[in-house]
Amino acid sequence: MNGSWLFPESNTMHRTGLSEAGIETFNGSPVSSLVREVCQNSLDAAKDKTLPVVVEFRSFDISTNKFPDGERLLKIFKLCEKFSCTNMDNKRTSNFFHNNIELFNNEKLRMLRISDYNTMGLSGSDEIDKINPWTGLIYSDGISDKDKDSAGSFGIGKNAPFACSEFRTVFYSTLDYTGKSASQGVSKLISFKNENENFVESIGYFGNNQYPIFELLNLDPGFNRTSSGTDIYISAFKCDIDFEKQIICSVLENFILSIYSKTLDVIVNDKKINKDSLSHIMKKYSTDLKYANDYYKVLVSDKCVSTQIGIGDIGNINLRILFNKDFKRRILMSRSNGMKIYDQDHMPSSIYFAGIVTTADEKTNQFFRDMENPQHNGLEPDRCKKNALKYKKILHQMRHDIKQFIIEKGQGTVTDQVDAEGVGEFLPDLSQDQTDVENKVNSEGLNYRTGNVLIKRTQIKNDSNGQVEDGSSDDIIDSISNLHGNYNENGVIKGYSHGIGHREGKYSPIASRNENLEGDSTLFRNKIILPLSIRMMSINPTLNMYKLIFLLKNVLNHGYIEINLSCEQGNDKAKIGEAFMIGKESHKKLKVRSNKIYLENMPKMEKIGIEFKLSFSIANFPINCSLEAKIYGYKK
Numbered sequence: 001m002n003g004s005w006l007f008p009e010s011n012t013m014h015r016t017g018l019s020e021a022g023i024e025t026f027n028g029s030p031v032s033s034l035v036r037e038v039c040q041n042s043l044d045a046a047k048d049k050t051l052p053v054v055v056e057f058r059s060f061d062i063s064t065n066k067f068p069d070g071e072r073l074l075k076i077f078k079l080c081e082k083f084s085c086t087n088m089d090n091k092r093t094s095n096f097f098h099n100n101i102e103l104f105n106n107e108k109l110r111m112l113r114i115s116d117y118n119t120m121g122l123s124g125s126d127e128i129d130k131i132n133p134w135t136g137l138i139y140s141d142g143i144s145d146k147d148k149d150s151a152g153s154f155g156i157g158k159n160a161p162f163a164c165s166e167f168r169t170v171f172y173s174t175l176d177y178t179g180k181s182a183s184q185g186v187s188k189l190i191s192f193k194n195e196n197e198n199f200v201e202s203i204g205y206f207g208n209n210q211y212p213i214f215e216l217l218n219l220d221p222g223f224n225r226t227s228s229g230t231d232i233y234i235s236a237f238k239c240d241i242d243f244e245k246q247i248i249c250s251v252l253e254n255f256i257l258s259i260y261s262k263t264l265d266v267i268v269n270d271k272k273i274n275k276d277s278l279s280h281i282m283k284k285y286s287t288d289l290k291y292a293n294d295y296y297k298v299l300v301s302d303k304c305v306s307t308q309i310g311i312g313d314i315g316n317i318n319l320r321i322l323f324n325k326d327f328k329r330r331i332l333m334s335r336s337n338g339m340k341i342y343d344q345d346h347m348p349s350s351i352y353f354a355g356i357v358t359t360a361d362e363k364t365n366q367f368f369r370d371m372e373n374p375q376h377n378g379l380e381p382d383r384c385k386k387n388a389l390k391y392k393k394i395l396h397q398m399r400h401d402i403k404q405f406i407i408e409k410g411q412g413t414v415t416d417q418v419d420a421e422g423v424g425e426f427l428p429d430l431s432q433d434q435t436d437v438e439n440k441v442n443s444e445g446l447n448y449r450t451g452n453v454l455i456k457r458t459q460i461k462n463d464s465n466g467q468v469e470d471g472s473s474d475d476i477i478d479s480i481s482n483l484h485g486n487y488n489e490n491g492v493i494k495g496y497s498h499g500i501g502h503r504e505g506k507y508s509p510i511a512s513r514n515e516n517l518e519g520d521s522t523l524f525r526n527k528i529i530l531p532l533s534i535r536m537m538s539i540n541p542t543l544n545m546y547k548l549i550f551l552l553k554n555v556l557n558h559g560y561i562e563i564n565l566s567c568e569q570g571n572d573k574a575k576i577g578e579a580f581m582i583g584k585e586s587h588k589k590l591k592v593r594s595n596k597i598y599l600e601n602m603p604k605m606e607k608i609g610i611e612f613k614l615s616f617s618i619a620n621f622p623i624n625c626s627l628e629a630k631i632y633g634y635k636k
Contacts (some may be wrong), residue, residue, distance in 0.1 A: 004207075044337070088492065563597070
């Protein structure tokens with residue numbers, strides 16, 4: 001194919017570097033982003049909607065001397081490196097181009113071809129003065145010509161392939177539904193000076209003087225396109241050893257609903273992913289998948305419960321739930337093409353399930369589309385401007401209705417089994433709009449009917465040396481809390497001093513100290529105990545009875561459980577009426593005071609069960625709240 005690279009001279013003062021926002025958006029998870037964006041675009045361009053769209057990912061090597069106008073692109077890399085070293089003093093940029101020059105010294109380059117079938121192809125290659133599929137992909141930024149039925153609407157998804165290219169260079173070739181062929185290359189580098197010392201644009205094009213070449217580009221030996229569709233060639237593909245597995249797992253995590261519904265088939269080298277092969281593929285990659293296994297079981301099970309939920313005056317969603325003690329309490333939120341938007345978390349923690357939400361009508365599909373962020377992996381109502389408040393309320397109500405349905409259908413599905421292995425399942429999970437925060441476990445609110453357990457790791461000051469301790473460094477965190485004296489046989493706490501003299505009574509004064517027999521006063525430190533596992537559930541809502549089951553790593557000689565009401569505006573103490581240790585033969589009554597249940601000689605690595613009764617019903621509490629539990633240990 002005859003063609004050349006051209007980076008047009010710039011007549012503006014605008015300069016662009018490597019940290020271009022469109023590409024940086026996808027650098028965090030380039031392969032996963034590539035799969036999402038490419039498959040989404042292909043689904044949006046489906047030709048015959050009664051047949052599946054097919055997307056093929058195939059890696060291959062190309063001789064460096066067969067790279068389209070490779071000598072010119074190599075010169076461009078050298079000019080960029082020179083400009084970076086002399087004008088930018090930017091090591092990252094200089095190293096980027098130095099590495100690319102080294103890659104051109106190799107005999108071969110790794111490429112990735114992505115081809116789709118049963119699609120319309122990229123029309124409009126002969127009308128580049130108009131906004132159409134071809135110009136929207138090749139020449140535009142932040143422009144989308146997609147209609148309301150399509151998933152992509154921001155025009156930045158086209159940058160995902162560049163994040164997977166060492167050269168940040170991609171070739172496009174298409175045979176559109178009208179029979180027209182066109183090819184062009186795009187390279188997104190930096191603003192630099194050419195041989196004439198004139199500034200040029202950061203984006204260069206391979207073709208006929210910035211225009212496409214009207215024939216198919218075939219860089220993959222043995223490949224020949226005969227039907228409409230598009231081929232994307234990612235040059236100097238950033239491939240890990242397990243890139244094939246990464247692509248397959250991303251397909252399963254994001255498009256399992258599309259695969260199962262025969263809307264999408266995917267081929268990764270020689271591995272075919274379709275409805276017929278889905279069971280085998282799921283088993284093969286089960287240990288590498290996060291939530292897709294759960295969702296697949298929802299799709300194939302005949303034991304699911306289903307409902308249709310109305311969302312405001314917009315429309316309806318379809319909800320399908322399956323209960324299983326091994327599930328991770330997530331719901332796949334999808335739109336009409338079957339692509340996952342995100343995994344809904346913050347669900348009832350004492351009921352284990354998996355679920356799938358699909359849109360029931362076009363208005364609901366548009367409702368989700370309006371709120372999607374540019375990465376298409378979250379809903380952000382503030383993007384809707386004048387409808388933001390309305391959409392927030394509708395979205396909040398939708399999540400509430402989903403939770404209520406799960407609680408209603410899931411009562412009684414929780415077992416008392418507590419497993420020391422897999423402790424991570426008992427810790428709260430991060431929501432889809434939160435980032436990972438090391439050494440902290442965020443709380444998770446639950447509806448009162450199933451109870452709630454919060455386990456918090458916090459950074460606190462050590463009063464002995466003033467150093468900040470990391471809560472993740474051990475399973476016990478020191479903290480100064482309310483101090484306790486000793487119970488006598490009548491359950492009265494003794495041994496407090498307050499200024500001058502002594503005090504005896506039911507309640508400890510603030511900042512009190514525990515006296516020994518000699519009258520010396522000693523400040524004791526409470527310790528927050530992080531159990532290996534913990535569950536709390538409602539066992540009799542009518543009597544306000546709850547059950548707490550936990551497992552300790554170490555023996556707890558003296559301690560207590562603190563029960564609080566967790567509300568949006570903060571925490572309140574829960575008033576406990578009575579509590580019992582659950583034994584094999586009988587119930588042992590435990591000492592309680594206010595919101596605390598006191599413990600003595602608790603064993604390690606042994607399931608401990610406690611039943612307690614609240615002196616009021618949180619169902620009648622004036623604001624939405626749930627229960628949280630913390631375990632403390634202290635010395636006498």
